[in-house]
Amino acid sequence: MMFKKSLLNFKKQLNEAVNFGRNVSFSNVSKVLVCGMGGSALPGDFVKSLFYPLNFEISVCRDYEIPGFVGEDYIVFCISYSGNTKETIRMYESLVKITDKIVVITSGGKIGELARKYNSELILVPAGLQPRIAIGYLTFPVINVMVNSGIVKYNLSTEVNKANLVLNYDFEKQGKKIAGMLKDTVPLIYVSGADNIIGLKWKISFNENTKIPAFYNLFPEWNHNEINSFENNPCKFTAVMINDKYDNEILKKRFIITKDLLKDRGLEVLSIDLQGRNKLSRLLFGISLGDWVSYELALIYRQDAESVPVVEELKKRLEE
Template identity: 35%
Template sequence: MENQKQIDKKNLRQIILDFPKQFAEGLSVGSGIKQEGKFNSVTISGMGGSALIGDMLKNYFLNEEIALSICQNRSYKLPPEAFEKSLNFISSYSGNTEETLAVLAEALEKNLPVVGFSAGGELARIFTEKKLPLAFIPSGIEPRLATGYFFGAMTKVLANCQLFPDISSKLLALESYLDNTNPELENQGQLIAQKIKSLTPVIYASENFSSVAKIWKININENAKTPAFWNVFPELNHNEMVGWTLPQSKFHILSLIFQKDHPRVIERMRLTKELLAVNGLEMTLIEIPGTSTLESLFSGWLLGEWVSYYLALAYDQDPTPVRMVEEFKKMLT
């Protein structure tokens, strides 16, 4: 434990333990925030950790059969969808993300309806100065760890705009569920990290829970400072799978199984595991707890955090800082 504290200088472990509390705070900052008008879709513009919430919302809508369309924008310019009766969410945790500020400038120039989500910086200054609707996200952690704040705030704003049913009670109940599940997820994450140490992890999931596989990959990159990759079933059975004929390095495949997955997708996972074993490749099937979409999404999110956290410790890496990202930003100036 002492060695853990020496490596984890900003106590990321405690942030992960406290994560379930974020939903209530997110709902609070989103309360009363709305944009007037009739909208057919939502365009979420953001980068990095500030954009992950869009991926999770898309999976939530898909599994709950909610017809509202979400367009994800990770660019310097707005996509065509942003101009077609779309509510524009401008998301930057730091408030200083170059690409997102460029998108905001374009949206204001075109007089598009916007709602801001930020913990401060230039984005918060502009929204405050122009008296535009802004959900002020609590500051003090890395953007990739603020998913609960963003999810609570964005779903509340969507409900305020009558684009989405109010799920506040479900999110508050989710806090209790995750608090009870978290210790078990931490233990499981530590075991998985031990299993994949010194190997390159590849994370698979179904299309319906693709955001979780993507977030696992990103957290392993940023927390453990090591490469990782991801893909989805059933599409990978039509192309990527063939690439395992001649792997050029040492990999370990982690396939995430959710209770809401299509039975044929789960069968594909099991058969893929059998087929790859013939080539000497190990694929671990991981059953994610949770009966509801929210429980599944965020149990998967938490387990991925623990895997990347303990993998970072195994590599003697402080999981919090992302020095290469900061160095690159300086090079751009």
């Protein structure tokens, strides 16, 4: 029930998070690096989708080692919801040796202590969620700092107010319906490059919440390789095609033709239309719907959507 409560409180989280990071800014910066793992790395992907096509440089580092290109024109965000992510702590300890333009976003933990020690900008967010559900708390501070630092022009409060309407959608009802259609299949999620964060988030939600394999790919790239794999298809897949009415006409045509080609080869194809008039609305709609679908499918499979037992076992073994 705790996980369901987190889903029900998503709109509340977003409206609370809109003020995080408003007092943080840097001068003489034009590029962004986001360092994190799992759900804590998603803010970088969210920002890429929100401001697509990009007119600034942003990279996401999911590793132990930092890239060699970081300079004084970068803002670096080190994000660890728990504050104890080993990879992110190691990246932070390397970064403080080369730049002081670092923002740590966390609910506490060791990286919070290190941020205080090295006088990095520290944005504390509420604890008690799984990182993959805390996307508002972790992402909105990144946007606010970027705006304050002159990298982008964006009125987050105004855009969130517009998004509130679409977030009143009955995600639970629709999530239950879609989950029933995905039962006993492997979901393959397909989105346009502009909506990359939605495809990635659906995949992660199925992996962690439902405990099943799931995969995603992007239009138009997957039309040049993966689509050919269904000529010899030994597995039971369902293609989930997430449509954005604001995609360009060429992409829309690709979606239609691809759907027919997959059906001709015996695949089940599920089409989902994103709702919302502004980009933030459509991204949040897609993410929220995916969370509810994965949760309802977890109930069907009698899985605890909150826990990640294999991840925890891996961490334990690494400590031995």
